[in-house]
Amino acid sequence: MLIKPRSESDILKIMRILNARMNLSEDEKKQYLYLKKGYEGEVAFDLLTASNLNSEIFILNDIMIEINHSKFQIDSSLIIQDTIIPCEVKNYEGNYFYKDGEFHLCSAKKPITNPLHQLKRTETLLQQYLKKNGFCFRILPYLVFINPKFFLYQAPQNDSIIFPPQLRSFMEKLNSRPSNLNGMQRKLADKLIADHNIESPYPKLPPYKYHSLQKGTTCAICNSFFIICDERKLKCDACGAEESVETAVIRSVEELKLLFPDLKITTNIIHDWCRVVESKKTIRRILTKNYQLVGYGKYSNFNTKLEE
Template identity: 35%
Template sequence: MIVIAYKERIKPEHLRILEILLTRTKISRDDYYYFLNLKKGFEGELVFDAYTKQFKLDHFFLNDLQLEIRRAPFQVDALMIRTNLLILYEIKNFEGIYKWRAEKFTKTTGTELENPSLQLQKTKVCLELLLQEKGYSLKVDAYVIFVNPEFTLLGTPNDSNFILPSQIPGHFRNIQAAPELNAEQIKLAETLMNLHDSSYPRKKTQYTYSDLKKGITCPECGTLAEKFSGYSQVCTKCGNKMNVNKAIRSSIEDFHTLFPEIKLTSRRMMDWCGCGNDMRVYRVLKKNYRMIGKNRGRYYI
């Protein structure tokens, strides 16, 4: 049996943007806490993915679906497609000791979190409506799965749709091997993939090119080197010996992530990569990207 990730999980674009900005500028307090939440959530999703691979579940998984029903957006963290059943997972990476309440989880320190079963129920209803609209009548089971081993929830009702950390192995072991997926299940997976909207508007962080420090980043720790020389150099923070050409290429990719609408020109990338051998930047562009146009109108894709 194998796990088939029909839609692989990728790092959220906004998380990647904030990671880059942290190396090149100061971000607001709100953006920093938003970054921490995004990072923690993504790490939790990776833990979930590791479980599905560990127990070798022979099913399709669709990850990070951004869908819409009747102009109402909803997000699916993970969806398992079985022969006659869909299993919806809301993944949480909470940590600490909380007490269950119908609407909130409360911590002894006073911290409160919305009971995620409220969001799960909303997502389940939206998914069922969308399936009906597309002509599918499949049962949907839904769970909130808590992947952090340092999370404890006191007073959980016996009939809750929660999977606590100690229950995860048993949950996946109890999922019976499914018959080979037929064309109908494959068609459903493709339908949901086509409905996924990767460009759905999300929280935006404001930044401008002039406000960002220029240089190349260490691939190990992300420290910015504003000057570079030779084929390799040692990171001043972590001591990693980094390949300058690879660091230049990575920095060019960072630029494209931050400014996808701006053309990659050799002059712009030489400025972006900081103080160093401009010909080296040019050679990295020429080797790894396709040149469009000539002379002053030349750019790379």
């Protein structure tokens, strides 16, 4: 039973926008691709748990908790009777080897960060969290490699590691565990959600300013700027995706609010940001329909979402 769904982090959303609208440095590009690939792997695991696990298992995706001034993230948490199962999901691709307690990419000389150490840290901090809040749950952590193109040579014999060919049997194993959910499991799930901290300890964003970013409406699917616009819809000349003008304008507003939280949303600023939507009258109509007008005359702006 899905209790907490996953959503893209703001940092990933911002990095995707910046990747399309400015030239990122090599390190910034790597950071963006790392976040993107990690999120894709987590979503793949979500689809697996949603379609394979029975309703007697609570599923909480993407939990960020702080305990004793230390933050830790659990990609997916499964609550089964008296056990909580934190899953660290890795979307590694390619050939790796394991040697002297370290993971190595075959094409690189230096070892990568050992995900087993990360899993152990999560287990330790989660144990502290449970104890502090009066929960007596067993912790059974797993490191899950989700990508079918991943291979690890000299893999350690470690029952806490789940490799791609083992995913189906892993789901079956979880379903075979006896589970009788009661108020205590739900209490733990609600507590984790209540304590979820949306501020992630990711690296800082690259510096950017409004005037330095490329203007124009990007494709919602492929992020291309090759957009053709008529009165009602936009069509991407690169991938063929179509989107209504209204949806595209709202998406542009949300982009600006994410990039520049203090920026006043006006018809002129959205017209400048979108570029392909030529009619200011159309933009103002869409903003008036979907956002609340604040102020009067030249001091008016749209910065508060209407209640649905």
